[in-house]
Amino acid sequence: MLRKYRDGDERRIDMTDESKEFFEKERDYFHQHLLTDESYTCIDSKGKVCGIMCFTLEREKIYQGWILFDRQRGYKVLRPFKKLVDLYKKNGNIGYTVSMISEKQNKMHRFFGCESKEKEGDKQVWVVL
Numbered sequence: 001m002l003r004k005y006r007d008g009d010e011r012r013i014d015m016t017d018e019s020k021e022f023f024e025k026e027r028d029y030f031h032q033h034l035l036t037d038e039s040y041t042c043i044d045s046k047g048k049v050c051g052i053m054c055f056t057l058e059r060e061k062i063y064q065g066w067i068l069f070d071r072q073r074g075y076k077v078l079r080p081f082k083k084l085v086d087l088y089k090k091n092g093n094i095g096y097t098v099s100m101i102s103e104k105q106n107k108m109h110r111f112f113g114c115e116s117k118e119k120e121g122d123k124q125v126w127v128v129l
Contacts, residue, residue, distance in 0.1 A: 002080050005039030005052060012049040014071040018100065023068060030054075030066075038063075040084060042077040051077035053084060055095070063088060063095045075104075078111055085112050085128060095128040 010031070015023065023030050033039070038055040050073040055063040067081060088095055097114070099105045101124045109116070114126035 001044075002040045002042055002084060005034050005041045005054070007035060009041045009049050009052055010034065010068060013052070013068060016069045016071050019068045022066070040081075042080050044073075051081065053081050055088065061093050063093055065095050065097050075108060078108065082112055089113070089128055097126050098123045099126065100124075 040053050042050045050070050052068040055065050058064050109126040114128050117125040117127050
């Protein structure tokens with residue numbers, strides 16, 4: 001189930017190594033985005049936080065998105081997040097993300113319906129139109 005992000009939800013996740021590395025690089029910056037942007041938390045039937053997704057409006061109808069994953073749940077939260085991505089797309093928005101390059105990331109982004117675009121250094125740009 002998805003709900004609006006609540007301050008501190010990220011502390012209730014045992015983040016995957018990838019999520020932790022991403023978030024810890026600029027914790028204050030990302031935390032501020034969770035508080036001010038369009039952020040959603042996935043919780044299970046017991047109220048356990050399984051993941052967090054954040055959309056930052058870059059300019060009209062263009063959003064940058066990113067996800068924090070729980071080590072125990074991993075990619076099991078993709079279905080609720082895909083519904084959210086599909087809703088943004090249905091409403092005429094364009095979404096993009098920049099991720100590390102790996103087969104796991106490739107599979108996840110293809111599941112979301114993203115297209116691989118250019119590379120930025122050692123990162124891959126993905127776009128949902």
